[in-house]
Amino acid sequence: MEKVLTRNFGLENSHRLETYLKNKGYQAARKALTKMTGPQVIDEIKKSNLRGLGGAGFPTGMKWGFIPQANPKPKYLVVNGDEGEPGTFKDKYIFEKDPHALLEGIIITCYAIASHKAYVYVRGEYVKSMQTLQAAIDEANSSGYLGKGIMGTTFDLDVVVHPGAGAYICGEETALLESLEGKKGFPRLKPPFPAVVGLFGCPTVINNVETLSCVGPIIANGGEWFAKLGSPKNGGNRLFCVSGHVNKPGVYELPNGITLRAIIYEHAGGIPNGRKLKAVIPGGISAPVLTADEIDVKMDFDSLKAIGSMAGSGGIIVMDDTTDMVWAAMVAARFFAHESCGQCSPCREGSGWVYNNLKKLYQGGARPHDLANLPGIIGNIGGNTICAFGDAVTMSVGSYVSKFREEFENKIKERVCRI
């Protein structure tokens, strides 16, 4: 299989400009800036079927096309490197192993949307990632790949690394914008969408690190080449992050459309200690959990959606048959309760209720109505909040309760509070 995103990962000093240039680095940016117009670049990205790899899966070329070029305000590119979705750790590898591939994607994207300023929002804990990226920006600035008159053209671009400060919700694109403007990371109501009113009230494209790292190879090889690598409407490869009960946890670059079974058993080495698979979260903790007999699903946005889950951020968390699913639901709910930003009451209060209920169910002290009430509490969160975080609580926790119902009922029988 042809490697796209990880093509340079194994090279010595893969993060350095010198290494990147030796391996055809910045040739795609040169091609875009000297031989293509912005709309031509956008058309090529549309042809590639590249979708937002941060989790939403929105068609990238279409998103860029929403930027109103007649608007006289400055345009911005904001790179989402907040990477807070549990189970996901791919952007960290791009930052640290191939930051110039990201920068090349940023240059081409900014050229396409006529932006001269990009902010890369990196999660605050990723200290090494920020240092590596900043060093790459400094190299690019001093070598004419960033700054004024890039590669002898009239195109100027300034890239700034912006540190987050530890809040999951800032991975949500409008919360990220609020955070980048120096405020609490509270999601904004949409519409207006960021393409029209984004950073500092100006038209803004927000893309994930992995998405932008695909842009250089697409321009170099053509949109159709990229589309053929994946499955219908899901162009290219993805970085799948595998963790939990597997022999070889790590990041794997594989084509969209590969089965979950192949990822777990052929690439990640299967389940350790002769155990059996019990459940898998296929796309980060927000994705509804799958049972062991659902793993022949193709790993792309549409196939996972069709079976009631989602491809999300590509974070696969594997659970073996020793896993107590009431406990697993409680751990997920603890995360949601902790990370709810608090802006919307249904999410703020509901996520706490869900967690407390599950804690009682798991630890003892629950009464039968605690389980009976759970679907109602969960149901009152989803669809009633500004951002999709509330839906994530609903879909994720709800999937544990519905797919492993018997375990929840048994827990009630074993540990019921009789007062």
Place this chain on the structure above:
Amino acid sequence: MFTTDLLRQLDKIAGQYEQKQAALLPVLHAIQEKEGLISPESEQDVSRYLGIPVVHVHEAVSFYHLFHQTKKGKCHFSVCQTTSCALLGGEDIIEHLKTRLGIKSGETTPDGKFSLSVVECLGACELAPMMQYNKEYRGFLNKKKIDELIDKNK
């Protein structure tokens, strides 16, 4: 009041943004790096420097968990308790640290040497169970590794 050196650093940061308030998070990071916490006095200074109400600065300091209002110990353990780490024994690591250090999450030992924070996902599930030790990521934790780290820094 900011020192001349810090002010120079902050001016460089703030110069990267079209609106000065946007520099709030990196400015707070720079101050915490130097002083070890964000004190009420620093909040006042930041408010004056960025030209925003002090309540906005305080809101940010209390909203984002990487900002501390009290000093952390010389060795700060931030241990992940989210799914991948929990599946591989993260909760046992947290309990072991609590026992060894005699403190709860959010506390610092009386000698100021060790602090413990139990945190949600750090984005390194491939290293599970893992933690952030000061600024470094440490993975595949077990009780022996924890004990060695504590003993070395006692």
